[in-house]
Amino acid sequence: MKTPLFFTTLLIAAFVLLMGCPxxxxxxxxxxDADGVETDGDVGDVADSLDSLDSDSGADGxxxGxxxGxxPDIADDVDAPDATISPTLTLEAVPLxxxxxxxxxxxxxxxxxxxxxxxxxAIRSSDAGWSPxxxxxxxxxxxxxxxxxxxxxxVGFGGTIVHFDGLVWETTQLESGVTLRGVYGFxxxxxxxxxxxxxxxxxxxxxxxxxxxxxxxxxxxxxxxxAQSMFAGGEQAQVLRLLGGEWVSSTVAASGVxxxxxxxxxxxxxxxxxxxxxxxxWNGVGxxxxxxxxxxxxxxxxxxGLDEDSLVAVGDQGTILRYKPxxxxxxxxxxxxxxxxxxxxxxxxxxxxxxxTAVGVFAAGEDAKFLxxxxxxxxxxxxxxxxxxxxxxxxxxxxCVIGDGGLVLRRRSSGWTGESTGTTANLKGIWGTDDxxxxxxxxxxxxxxxxxxxxxLEWPTDVLQKTEISETYDVPELEGVWSDGTTTFVAGEKGQxxxxxxxxxxxxxxxxxFGLVALWGTSPTNLYAVGQQGTxxxxxxxxxxLKVASQTPHSLRxxxxxxxxxxxxxxxxxxxxxxxxxxxxxxxxxxxxxxxADYLYGVWVTPGGEVISVxxxxxxxxxxxxxxxxxxxxxxxxxxAVMGSSADDFFVAGRTGTLLRHRKD
Numbered sequence: 127m128k129t130p131l132f133f134t135t136l137l138i139a140a141f142v143l144l145m146g147c148p149x150x151x152x153x154x155x156x157x158x159d160a161d162g163v164e165t166d167g168d169v170g171d172v173a174d175s176l177d178s179l180d181s182d183s184g185a186d187g188x189x190x191g192x193x194x195g196x197x198p199d200i201a202d203d204v205d206a207p208d209a210t211i212s213p214t215l216t217l218e219a220v221p222l223x224x225x226x227x228x229x230x231x232x233x234x235x236x237x238x239x240x241x242x243x244x245x246x247x248a249i250r251s252s253d254a255g256w257s258p259x260x261x262x263x264x265x266x267x268x269x270x271x272x273x274x275x276x277x278x279x280x281v282g283f284g285g286t287i288v289h290f291d292g293l294v295w296e297t298t299q300l301e302s303g304v305t306l307r308g309v310y311g312f313x314x315x316x317x318x319x320x321x322x323x324x325x326x327x328x329x330x331x332x333x334x335x336x337x338x339x340x341x342x343x344x345x346x347x348x349x350x351x352x353a354q355s356m357f358a359g360g361e362q363a364q365v366l367r368l369l370g371g372e373w374v375s376s377t378v379a380a381s382g383v384x385x386x387x388x389x390x391x392x393x394x395x396x397x398x399x400x401x402x403x404x405x406x407x408w409n410g411v412g413x414x415x416x417x418x419x420x421x422x423x424x425x426x427x428x429x430x431g432l433d434e435d436s437l438v439a440v441g442d443q444g445t446i447l448r449y450k451p452x453x454x455x456x457x458x459x460x461x462x463x464x465x466x467x468x469x470x471x472x473x474x475x476x477x478x479x480x481x482x483t484a485v486g487v488f489a490a491g492e493d494a495k496f497l498x499x500x501x502x503x504x505x506x507x508x509x510x511x512x513x514x515x516x517x518x519x520x521x522x523x524x525x526c527v528i529g530d531g532g533l534v535l536r537r538r539s540s541g542w543t544g545e546s547t548g549t550t551a552n553l554k555g556i557w558g559t560d561d562x563x564x565x566x567x568x569x570x571x572x573x574x575x576x577x578x579x580x581x582x583l584e585w586p587t588d589v590l591q592k593t594e595i596s597e598t599y600d601v602p603e604l605e606g607v608w609s610d611g612t613t614t615f616v617a618g619e620k621g622q623x624x625x626x627x628x629x630x631x632x633x634x635x636x637x638x639x640f641g642l643v644a645l646w647g648t649s650p651t652n653l654y655a656v657g658q659q660g661t662x663x664x665x666x667x668x669x670x671x672l673k674v675a676s677q678t679p680h681s682l683r684x685x686x687x688x689x690x691x692x693x694x695x696x697x698x699x700x701x702x703x704x705x706x707x708x709x710x711x712x713x714x715x716x717x718x719x720x721x722x723a724d725y726l727y728g729v730w731v732t733p734g735g736e737v738i739s740v741x742x743x744x745x746x747x748x749x750x751x752x753x754x755x756x757x758x759x760x761x762x763x764x765x766x767a768v769m770g771s772s773a774d775d776f777f778v779a780g781r782t783g784t785l786l787r788h789r790k791d
Contacts, residue, residue, distance in 0.1 A: 254531025
């Protein structure tokens with residue numbers, strides 16, 4: 127029987143509709159990146175020269191909620207509205223973590239760990255997570271030792287030694303080119319390093335001098351209770367002891383064993399671990415084998431402990447052993463993982479709390495996979511940057527992103543690396559001038575970067591108010607900053623704006639008590655601040671702040687201008703305004719890419735006049751006063767900042783360490 131033409135037409139139309147409807151841009155798994163985001167190991171240079179700064183454009187910080195309603199949490203991403211998807215914009219995830227396998231790790235004090243590995247990998251932990259460190263080399267690093275955060279030595283391939291003195295990293299290259307594998311020291315002028323072909327070096331604060339080992343085997347580990355009582359372990363189950371200035375060999379296990387790690391509490395309590403699950407203990411007289419209880423006999427690579435009670439060994443296939451004091455044996459720990467439970471582990475380290483208990487213990491190894499000790503379990507962890515990123519500064523010459531925990535990452539030819547800021551405050555806003563970068567954050571944190579160093583400006587105690595009850599200073603949280611190189615403005619809670627000029631702070635009268643979260647302008651006499659309750663104030667040629675009508679009661683998050691008189695402001699509930707000091711109006715978008723359910727956190731105007739805004743659940747809008755298009759970012763994380771050198775090359779930053787780049791081929 128033939129199907130009537132009417133029903134055939136209906137069936138075809140229904141099929142076309144079903145196949146042609148795009149997936150909603152605001153739906154997906156909560157808090158996770160969407161599948162299909164390519165991670166390009168080569169994040170590329172913004173420019174080859176990264177020392178000069180440009181002041182044509184910048185970005186301010188994140189915003190806080192108000193009486194109109196806080197922005198939704200990231201857990202609400204699954205409820206985001208559907209959006210039109212465009213396939214024409216490609217954004218790639220920028221890697222911010224280790225560049226290769228982790229080979230060694232040590233504590234540098236105050237609960238902070240420092241790890242090194244392949245391809246010059248160096249990362250540093252903090253309360254907010256891990257951040258990359260540029261140590262000035264891209265060779266494989268096998269060992270690291272630290273006296274404290276200002277005295278760190280790492281050694282590696284081809285006789286490479288990198289040393290941090292609290293200010294800069296310096297590289298020393300041995301003429302012999304021999305690979306170094308272990309390092310241990312006692313002060314800035316007393317450090318030992320060991321490596322291939324029986325190499326033993328001693329650093330006296332000026333030069334590295336070789337000491338005779340009398341044994342041409344590769345050495346992997348070195349440890350001592352003092353500079354006169356040293357141990358070095360390596361191939362052929364050999365552990366060398368420094369006695370009376372001479373190195374004397376001893377055998378700790380079967381000749382086929384390679385000693386990879388040494389640990390001790392004193393001259394008469396030393397533990398050696400290595401291949402085939404071998405563990406031996408020096409008691410001051412001789413070496414005695416211990417039972418690992420690892421029936422697979424996995425190779426062991428590292429030892430760490432504050433004392434015997436916290437001593438652990440790690441090795442291949444996710445092997446973690448814990449020492450049982452008094453029993454002279456070890457227990458095999460069941461690793462929870464779940465994904466990293468069989469990773470080859472080459473490094474382990476932790477720190478102590480005020481009671482001397484081991485805390486913050488991590489094991490790491492193959493492909494930069496991490497495990498963290500949580501109670502009696504070892505669970506998956508990551509060396510990637512997990513801090514929320516709040517603001518970007520990008521020009522032809524520099525790229526910098528800031529975030530929680532005092533995090534500052536700066537783009538270099540070797541990748542994004544962390545810079546020391548001396549603060550753990552959450553950083554929210556950033557601005558650049560010809561010769562400086564400015565960053566602001568919690569507790570009136572104001573940082574300035576000049577000549578490669580960040581320094582903090584002191585609180586303006588002469589203008590800050592004191593609370594009536596505690597008589598302590600009422601220190602505002604800062605989120606916005608702007609500077610022309612001579613005069614700098616910072617903005618924060620309760621409508622407060624402070625001006626830094628001629629080395630002193632002056633409090634400005636803004637005429638509002640609502641929190642201000644972002645600044646933008648072309649000069650000190652054409653400067654805007656935006657914030658809660660739709661607040662917009664403008665500093666005019668008379669140096670007076672006047673309120674500007676925004677036509678919205680909702681919180682405003684960021685502001686940017688095109689330099690030709692048109693200023694753009696974004697905020698909660700789909701607020702996307704354009705205007706000037708005479709007033710602002712909402713963009714009427716004929717493309718319906720923007721809805722009142724959208725929260726916009728960042729906006730930037732390209733040199734060509736294109737407007738890019740980012741926000742909740744991976745939202746990115748591209749357009750102008752004629753309308754906007756919703757672009758697919760490949761992520762559902764909240765995006766907070768966008769900036770670049772052009773519409774063809776820009777970065778997007780957001781929560782949980784999200785950093786994306788669009789670069790047109």
